Amino acid sequence: MADLSTSSGYLMGNLYSMLVPVLLAAIGIAAVSTSISGDEHDGRLEMLFAFAISRPTILLGRLSAAVLSVALSALAVLASVVLGRLFFELDVSWDGLVAITLVMVLFAVFHLCLAYVLAACGTSSAVSFAVPFAVLVGGYVLRSLVPLIDGAQDLANFSPWEWALAEDPLGGDVSAWRLGLLVLLSAAAVVAGTLVAKERDIHAP
Known part of the structure; x- marks a missing residue:
């Protein structure tokens, strides 16, 4: 539980433990x-x-645009925190701010890559939005609520939230292997979705 009496604890408790991850992932x-x-x-x-552009080029271009939108949103959050650091004397290190911003981006990219593999497989927009969002919410429950049950504490290790926030990113302490797992699974989803999209028929309206 974050110590809300400290600057880093206040930011984690009010921004980075739930609000920012959900916002960026959504x-x-x-x-x-x-x-x-x-x-x-x-x-x-x-x-x-129908143009002389490969399907992977088009789909990966749109995926890149989504990643860029997440990165820009994360930078906007970072800029607001930096302003707070300057004007309200928040005692948070630059290393910690950079680390938590990177973690938030990787966390959001993992969930948008889940949306990508579903979309690339031809699912409807409702499905490609709802399933990754359900993973997002389910991961939060798995990390925050399920461990309150006796004997279920280890289940939190299966949550992407735990992979991203198990250590103290805002304090500059990140888990390299857990973040690597987010990157690996994201890459696997992109590769799988792109390979399927190359071979399948495209839905016509």
Whole structure:
């Protein structure tokens, strides 16, 4: 539990333990779901695929745009915290701010990559949004509430929230292998989704 009497504890408790991760992940999931699933079922992707541009190029371009939107949103949060650090004398190190921003981006990218593999497989925008968001919420429950049950504490280790926040990123302490797991699973989802999208038929409206 974060010590709200300290600057880092206040920021973790009010921003980085729930609000920012949910916000960034939702932005990324929505961007992927809309730009890939939504455009496919509305017929816009079919028109793009008719040009001499490969499917992976188009899909990965849209994935990159979603990642960029998450990164810019994370930088906006960072800028607001930096202003607070300057004007309200928040005692938080630069290393910690950079670390927590990187962790938040990787966490959100993991969930948007789940949306990508579903969208690339041809699911509807409702499915490619709802499933990753359910993983997001379920992971939070798994880390925050399930361990309150006797004997269930170890289940938190299966939560992406635990992988991202197990240590103290705002204090500059991150778990390299846990973040590596987020990156590895994100990359696997992108590769799988791209390979499936290359071979399958495109939905026509």
